[in-house]
Amino acid sequence: MQRPVTTPAHGTQLPQTVAAGGYGTAAPPLPYGEQPLPAELPVPPQPYPQGGNGTDGGGFVPLPAVVGADAPLPPERPVPHHEASGEHGHLVPAHPGGAWQQYDPWSPPGRHGLAVPPPVRRARRGPLVVGAVLLALLAGGVGGTVGVYVERHGGPGDIILPQDDEAPRPRDPHSVAGIAQTALPGVVTLHVRGNAEQGTGTGFVLDTQGHILTNNHVVEPAGDGGEISVTFSGGQTAKARVVGRDSGYDLAVVQVDGVSGLHPLTLGNSDAVRVGDPVVAIGAPYDLANTVTAGIISAKQRPITAGGEKGDGSDVSYVDALQTDAPINPGNSGGPLVDGRARVIGINSAIRAADGSTPDGTTQGGSIGLGFAIPINQAKRVAEELINTGRATHPVIGVTLEMEYPGDGARVSGLAKDGRNPVTPGGPGAKAGIKGGDVITRLDGAPVHGGEELIVKIRSHRPGDTLTLTLRRGGKDRTVRLTLGSSGTG
Structure with missing residues (x-):
């Protein structure tokens, strides 16, 4: 933005001049011997010459108060009758429109008439007008240049705050x-x-x-x-x-399809993650794409269930999740949780809302620092199955659990539901000797506190894995080993 520069309102004002000879020029001295009049004739006030303004604005140039316009006139004295009779001279009336002139008694005969003032020279306006225009243009150009400079660099009195002009530098790959x-x-x-x-x-x-x-x-x-x-x-x-x-x-x-230049992300090992490891979450919370947040792994093996809107349990997901304090919000769902080497270790899936609920990403609850991600080791297996076969298999032990059991552990149902045996005949549980009413208290040495937690821990494995279970039956504990089946076989 340019700042305006003050320029003359009507062009450059021309210098004021006074035309020579405009106020009554005295006649040259007369030869010696002529008798002067007894006294000087009174000199009436002399008007300014009319015309010859010399301005571009249509008015007159005011003349300076010089040439005696305001000086007092000499006092008049009585003129004797014989002098006033015209015996030796006469009064010379003022030339209409001209200047007053005094009578000189020393002037020779015939030369004391009216004095003709020299012609007034009009000022040459052409070069001055051109000069004024050029000067105005030059002033405008200089003013504009100065205005631009001041706008960009500040004036001599402006405050310029210090700023580090360090050039962009490469960032540490692990930052x-x-x-x-x-x-x-x-x-x-x-x-x-x-x-x-x-x-x-x-x-x-x-x-x-x-x-x-x-x-x-x-x-x-x-x-x-x-x-x-x-x-x-x-x-x-x-x-x-x-x-x-x-x-x-x-x-x-x-x-x-048909997209070139894709950038696949490297998959890490979620089993190698430790609590306190730094992580970065990337996603589109509230549709704000390419949002990056950072935090740490605050816990592992958090049993998280989500979904359940259908009411029949078919849409319930069971996740043995990684917990992070990196801010995760609705819209982050499905995005990567990466480690310090930009390797994916989890898929951001759920958050704990302030009211205590665990939304599945469709609610509008904000982050309170409790986010949960599906471990990549589990997600990798499922993704490979979905790509290769279009469906995923679930590891199972072939038993039905009492999800409302109030005690500690996961209890196998004691009664058949819908005509089905709570322990699938020929399934992994039946082969391991599990019976209805047994309470599973540990899996591979880790405590189990409820039915959902047992399912979550089993889902973290794959079909064919061998597990060690601790059962409590009749007040006594026993240990069994079983090989996980899949949802298609058991």
């Missing part, structure tokens, strides 16, 4: 900035639209074939005829289709 720089190109924002609802979530690229991992509850609103749009960190968008999803793990894989 939050370095981690974000590495991971952001592989993180995407998902916009899902279905017949009845819509939502926003996060995902990340698994491979160069366009597979993207996210939460099941993020893509579930699309249903069978919905639409999923993927926006990459650089702003590119693409349509995506569901490859497979599983509500029990709250995981889903979608795929984009």
Whole structure:
């Protein structure tokens, strides 16, 4: 912004001049011997010459108060009758429109008539007008230049605050900035639209074939005829289709086609994570894409259940979660939780809300520093199954639990429900000798406090894994070993 520079309002004012000879020039002295008049004739006031203004503004140039315009006139004295009779001279009337002139008795005959003033020279306005215009243009140009300089650099009296002009430097790859720089190109924002609802979530690229991992509850609103749009960190968008999803793990894989330059994220080892390790969460909380927050792993193996809106338990997910204090909010769901080397160690899935509930990402509760992520070791297996077969398998022990059991541990139902045996015949539990009414108190030496916790711990394994269970039956403990089956076989 330029500051205005004051310039003359009507151009440059020309200098004031006085025309020569305009106030009654005295006649040259007369030869010696002529008789002067007894006294000087009175000199009436002399008017300013009219005309010759010499200005560009249409008015007159005021003349300076010089040339005796305000000086007092000499006192008059009586003129003798013989002098006034014209014997030796006569009064010379003023020339109309001209200046007054005094009679000189020493002037020769015939030369004491009217004095003709020299012609008044008019000022040459042409060069002065051009000069005024050029001067105004020059002043405007200089003023504009000065205004721009002052606007950008400040005037001599402006306060300039000190600022470090250090050039941008590379960030440590293990700093939050370095981690974000590495991971952001592989993180995407998902916009899902279905017949009845819509939502926003996060995902990340698994491979160069366009597979993207996210939460099941993020893509579930699309249903069978919905639409999923993927926006990459650089702003590119693409349509995506569901490859497979599983509500029990709250995981889903979608795929984009025809997109080049994909940046798959490196998967880490969630079993190697320790409490206190620094982590970074990346996602689109409240649809604010490419948001980066940082924290630590504040706990491991947190038994978290989410979902359950259907009421039949088919949409309940059981997660043996990583807990973090990195801020996670609705919209972060499905995004990566990465370690200090930008490797994915978890999938952000749930938060503990201030009212004590555990939303699945569809509520609007904000972060209170209790976020939960699905361990990547579990998610990797599920993602591979979804990509390869379109469905995921669940490890099972082949028993039905009493979820309302108030005591410590997970109790196997004592009575059959819906005509089914609480211990599946031929299943992993039956082979291990588990019976109805048994209470499972430990799994691989870790305490079990309820039915949901037992399911969560079992889901953290894969079918075929061997576990050691501690049972309490009739007030006595016993230990059994079993091999996990899958939801398709047991």
